[in-house]
Amino acid sequence: MSNQTNFSLNCPLPITKYPHILMAHGGGGKLMKQLIDNMLLPVFSNGNFVEHDSAILNLTSNKIAFTTDSYVVNPLFFPGGNIGSMAVYGTVNDLAMAGAKPLYLSLSFILEEGLSFATFWEVIKSIKQASEISQVKIVTGDTKVVEKGKGDGIFINTSGVGIIEHNLTINPQQIQEEDVIILSGDIGRHGIAIMALREELEFETTIESDCAPLNHLVLQLINSGINIHCLRDITRGGLASILNEIAIDSDSEMIIQEKFIPVQEEVKGACEILGFDPLYIANEGRFIAFIPKNEAEKALSIFKQENPLATIIGKVEKKEKGRVILENKLGSKRIIEMLTGEQLPRIC
Structure with a gap:
């Protein structure tokens, strides 16, 4: 779905002789x-x-x-x-x-x-x-x-x-073992777009926020008969914090593959300059979905129609402990925690 539309409004100004809000x-x-x-x-x-x-x-x-x-x-x-x-x-x-x-x-x-x-x-x-x-x-x-x-x-x-016009119950308590976790696109662009503007950072290409509506894609998933267990948009706190929230709420242990998490090179570079971790950067047009294993490929094909960067990033390993484990590109694993504060203030 394209977010572009023909749109024109003629400015009614001035409504009075005042150019500013009083x-x-x-x-x-x-x-x-x-x-x-x-x-x-x-x-x-x-x-x-x-x-x-x-x-x-x-x-x-x-x-x-x-x-x-x-x-x-x-x-x-x-x-x-x-x-x-x-x-x-x-x-x-x-x-x-x-x-x-x-x-x-x-x-x-x-x-x-x-x-x-x-x-x-x-x-x-x-x-x-x-x-x-x-x-x-x-x-x-x-x-x-x-x-x-x-x-x-x-x-x-x-x-x-x-x-709500369907019979699904979509929340963390519906998550099951072996559920596949699908990410709808690349992460970190919104937070870095804001910070680059504040700090007057210049890159070869302008980093744009991913700010976008997600309702049309979710409706496609539902209308396609996908048995969605849980959905969550990735805003403040980023992917790592949202995964931790869901893991705690559902008492689930999740394994996430770092190599499958898409991050733009410009966003990676900005994070290195600023000392940020993309996993904790806010987004405004990305979400994760917990889907039964046998329906994951069907769901992913729908995701990819909207964004080719959508990908399966991990799975629910077992229903206990409430934690998120990240496996890096070398195969080593570590627990990723929620931040105690926020990396970027005033971004949404």
Whole structure:
């Protein structure tokens, strides 16, 4: 599936004579109403979005998934995305990891006094485009303004609702011995894209974030009849931390083959310069799937239609101990642990 779409919005600026966000734009008066009426309602009008305290939704399933997340990335714009697209995709992906079909999102902004309307408009356009690519609707939202120096430009909170139209139960407790672990693509690009921009590192090619929606690929797996046991997107803490979380939650010992984990050469080089381990670098468009051994090749072929770098990286060895063992290219093994902190702050 291509993430490209024909998209055009004409900027409505200036909504007043003010080029920047003022405290009054969050004060409930005329300026706040102008901001909502002139910048948000025209963009997200879809039959469900109304200027009211709550959205009324019609759901076709009794089984739904619900999630919420907040986004505080710095800088706001980075190669491959920005805080707006990341907010949409991040919430869509969380729903997809439960096996849900994402339908509706809420959208709440915390804006810093002094933010330019031009910057805000670029974020709005990106949110609109990302929601169309993900095939979800923005149905309700909120806007607040904080004093200059207290908001880092924009913070975004999104909540999402999706429906579950199958009989699978997808969570760590469903993992079984001999389950195969499939990784959907190369790792580390999002975190390194952010850090390269912050530190003004230059490489032969620009490292772009992998920021992307995952719901379409998950839906293909489900519709193909794959008996998915567990899904998890690889965000903060990276692949190593996510595997550890699942191993602990499922009381499983996992063996991971380092030679099968794809990492771009530019990402490897940046990690060596900065002293980072790619296994712990955040991603925004990658996930792992735990699939029964007899269905692994069928599932992998579906993964590869989306990303040729998708690969089987290991398996569940046995149901005990809750740990992750990494086998390196020389055949030696070591236990990989969760980090006590985070390598890269403010990246999602």
